[in-house]
Amino acid sequence: MGRWEEDHGAASAEGAVARIIVASQASIRQSVYQEMEKIRASAVKHNEPAGIATALLHQSGWFVQWKEGPAPALQDIMARVAGDSRHFDLRIVHRSRGPRLLSGPWSMAIVQCSETPAQMEQRIRRLKQQVDEGLQFSPAATWRRLSTPMIHAGAMRQHDPDAFQRVLVCAAAGMGSFELVRWLGECNKVEVVHRRFAGATERDVGTDYVDFEQDERVWRVIAMARHGLHLPLTRAFIPDYSHVVLLLSIDAERNAQLVERVLRAYEFVEHPPALIGVASRDDMHAVPAAMARRHRLPYLAAVADSRLPQETWAEVQPLLMHWQQAANSSLMSGAGRTRFAQ
Template sequence: MIRFSARRGVSPTIAPEESIGSATPPVPDGQGVLRVVRVSRAEVRGSAMDELFAARRRVQGPGRVPGLCGAVLHVAGWFVLWQEGPEAVIEAALKPPARGRHAVPRVLHRSFGPRTLQEPLVLSTTQWLEGPVPFERRIEAVATAPSMRPQDIWRVLSEPCTLTPSTVLPDLDRRFGLLASDDQRAIERARQLADHFNRPLVYRRFADATPGTSDFGAAYLDLPLSGRPLRVQAVSRRAFGNPLVHEALRPADRLVLLVGEQSRPALELAAGMATFLQRVGPPAAIEVVAEDAAVGTAVADFLRGQVNAGITLRETAIGEAQLVASLIGVAAAP
């Protein structure tokens, strides 16, 4: 555990897209990019996602910066900006404007390394009950931590642990379970789990860099189970096409897929899941919970051909206790 020590405060307010750029040419083999993570207090009037959509429109216009990729997050009254690109481009982005109307943000991380971001500007918000001041303590915990990769900083700030205070970075020795569905049922089931166990549910919104595309949701909750805590990550099939979601989803120990009566969305979910698992590695087990036997069988057969993991098919409803048991790999109490 890493505890908080006081440091200089963070200068408030920068526009969410400040210096986040456009299409990026590939980096030649053997060369890294400059990676920077910055934070600033946000003053958002109305919907945070609408504010980020406006930022996306602006960076796709004539002010775009070639060679720069970025991600922007709104959480607890703060903006977090993660940028990657050639050194000269990043240096120009970090230079404060001569007559800027926004304060200069604080740089939390600066390093050279392999590229993670591939799009001009991807968007994300995190919604839960933490205000700007407690979140600033979380920022300070990151700032005083030993060396962290930019994606690790992004995860700590975009996915706060609900089991630890804001002054303490979470212990990552936990179990991760992934609950996915071909519609919004995964998020609804996560909400039911949170209610059942009296735990907060953290909602997230994502959008990619394509102008005019809509956002979609995800959610997670932390359960303080004996031994190692469990984080239940809940997503719909649309999630697997977004690069920030791939960064957000930790490789899960176990997966539960909820599929309905329509084969097309169910198989789209299975295909997205297979692509994701081929990148991060297979879990110990996958359980397919199906409303329709034929659809469930088709999904299970498809996954068996794509993923090296034990796959079981359940054709009955599953309650909260059974769902948690499936996600941690134990038998549910009768």
């Protein structure tokens, strides 16, 4: 267990913390990536000793920062950040107290998309209006609404547009998860969204997703690089998934490593998503299933060649159908604590 986990992890004595999400217009001249790296260098220096965790997003000319920590330290850092000339027009879109959801002092995401700053502003304005009218969104749902809004027509017809099924896919080797998402995009004639995430020290990793409707259900299938599973921003969204699909390889060691990574990312999540393993032979499920069982996790076995998207989806989709809609609603339940260990 790292120092951060010891001091601030769900097993530590730390109680509820202050959580805030602020959107602001970016005014940076250099490359976004370079500027984010500079901000990261300051933040890792100041945030860790103060117990502050930040997730910073740059998208369509806007920053979105999600910060958590002891209220006085958070106030101090926000006072300094507010005076930073690299942004202006700060708007608070979320404020709550609750358990930490970000499991480390820093993560960042850069999203390149065709949305204009004005369109992004409209979404920020709409969200703020809903919050002002009394709707309470969890920090993760707030972030999702700003960064990766569900705009599929099928979701708009639902009572709660955020109650769509979210599934994470990760491959033990190769790029199978990204190929599955690309194939789902092609089949359903919808665009694949690309994003990049990074943590406090490591290089950035890719993650792609696609939204579509199938069997009267709206789906978001997200491919995540296995090296990105431990990032605080990835971990904060784990409770949002109905399932994590593991595309297993013929290399048993790599399969065990992938399950290890997922189990580490699941640490302290009270109701972690069920696992679905995809392997071409039944016997290849034995080790991953045993690892899942030791952690009392449901493990569903799909027999398919995980390198073939069509065959994989045909076997996995029926397993994904067993899912309770209520579990994925975006609105905060109670203090937002119900889904995390304390």
